[in-house]
Amino acid sequence: MNEKSCKLCSNRSSATNFLNDKELKMLEESCVDVKFHKGDVIFRQNALSSNIIFVKSGLVKIHITGPEREQILKIIKGPIYLGIPTTLGDKVNHYSATALMETRVCFISLDSFKDFIASNSDFAYEIITELCKNELGHFDHCVNQVQKQSQGRIAESLCFFAEDIFNELNFSLPLSRQEFGDLTGNSRESVSRILANLNSDGVISLNGKNIEILDMERLRSIRKNG
DNA sequence: GCATTAACCACAG
DNA sequence: CTGTGGTTAATGC
Incomplete structure (x- = not known):
C-alpha cells in the first residue's frame, strides 16, 4: 500500500x-x-x-x-x-x-x-x-503460433485471457478486433468471423468486447486441434 | 476437379 | 472501429 x-x-x-x-x-x-x-x-x-x-x-x-x-x-x-x-x-x-x-x-x-x-x-x-x-x-x-490455424490461435488467446489474465470465464477483451488480430496473427476480418462462429456455436457468448466462455471443453479442444 | 482456409477489398452501420 | 459478403490464392484430398 x-x-x-x-x-x-x-x-x-x-x-x-x-x-x-x-x-x-x-x-x-x-x-x-x-x-x-x-x-x-x-x-x-x-x-x-x-x-x-x-x-x-x-x-x-x-x-x-x-x-x-x-x-x-x-x-x-x-x-x-x-x-x-x-x-x-x-x-x-x-x-x-x-x-x-x-x-x-x-x-x-x-x-x-x-x-x-x-x-x-x-x-x-x-x-x-x-x-x-x-x-x-x-x-x-x-x-503454437506457427503450426495452429486461425481458430486454434484465437481459442488459445481466449483461454489465455480467461485463465492467466482475468481468472474469470467472463471478461471484457482489452483489445480492439484489429489488435486481437495482431496478437493472434489473423486479419481483423478473420477475428470477427471466428468470434461470431464461436458465438453461434455456443462455445462463447459474445457481446462487443464482452466475452463469456460457455463451453471450456470445446474451446480447449479447438485450441488443441484447430 | 472440389472443398477448405484465410487474406484482401468494399461497403454499411 | 466492426461486421458481412464477394473474391481470390494456396493447399489438400
Missing part, C-alpha cells in the same frame, strides 16, 4: 525478497513510480532504453512493428518485470510497450539494478530464472 517504500510495497517482485533492508533502501532511492493510462506508450521501439521497468499493477501489450505489419508479442499483467531483455540486450528497444488499462510502473535505474546483480547472487538467480521461464514460454507460443 505504501507507495513510497519498497520495503512495504505489496506488489514488489519476488527477487526483491532477497534484498536486505539496506538494499531495499537503495532501490527505493533509485526508483520512480509512474502511472500510465490506457493507450499510453511506456517505451517505444527504436528509442534508447536506459531503465529497468517493473510493472506493479495493470496490463501491458508488448508489440513490435514487423516488416509487414504490427505484431503483438505478448500481453503481460503486473506484478512483473518489463523489458529486461531490451534494456540489457541492446542500446535501443527492439519492441514497444503500451498500457492496455490503468497501469502502475516503477522505473529503476540501471546502475542500481546492476549493483544488485553483482552483489547479491540470490537476487540475480531469481531474475535469471524469470528470464528463463519467459524464454520457454516464448518457444511454446512460437510453435
Whole structure:
C-alpha cells in the first residue's frame, strides 16, 4: 500500500525478497513510480532504453512493428518485470510497450539494478530464472503460433485471457478486433468471423468486447486441434 | 476437379 | 472501429 517504500510495497517482485533492508533502501532511492493510462506508450521501439521497468499493477501489450505489419508479442499483467531483455540486450528497444488499462510502473535505474546483480547472487538467480521461464514460454507460443490455424490461435488467446489474465470465464477483451488480430496473427476480418462462429456455436457468448466462455471443453479442444 | 482456409477489398452501420 | 459478403490464392484430398 505504501507507495513510497519498497520495503512495504505489496506488489514488489519476488527477487526483491532477497534484498536486505539496506538494499531495499537503495532501490527505493533509485526508483520512480509512474502511472500510465490506457493507450499510453511506456517505451517505444527504436528509442534508447536506459531503465529497468517493473510493472506493479495493470496490463501491458508488448508489440513490435514487423516488416509487414504490427505484431503483438505478448500481453503481460503486473506484478512483473518489463523489458529486461531490451534494456540489457541492446542500446535501443527492439519492441514497444503500451498500457492496455490503468497501469502502475516503477522505473529503476540501471546502475542500481546492476549493483544488485553483482552483489547479491540470490537476487540475480531469481531474475535469471524469470528470464528463463519467459524464454520457454516464448518457444511454446512460437510453435503454437506457427503450426495452429486461425481458430486454434484465437481459442488459445481466449483461454489465455480467461485463465492467466482475468481468472474469470467472463471478461471484457482489452483489445480492439484489429489488435486481437495482431496478437493472434489473423486479419481483423478473420477475428470477427471466428468470434461470431464461436458465438453461434455456443462455445462463447459474445457481446462487443464482452466475452463469456460457455463451453471450456470445446474451446480447449479447438485450441488443441484447430 | 472440389472443398477448405484465410487474406484482401468494399461497403454499411 | 466492426461486421458481412464477394473474391481470390494456396493447399489438400
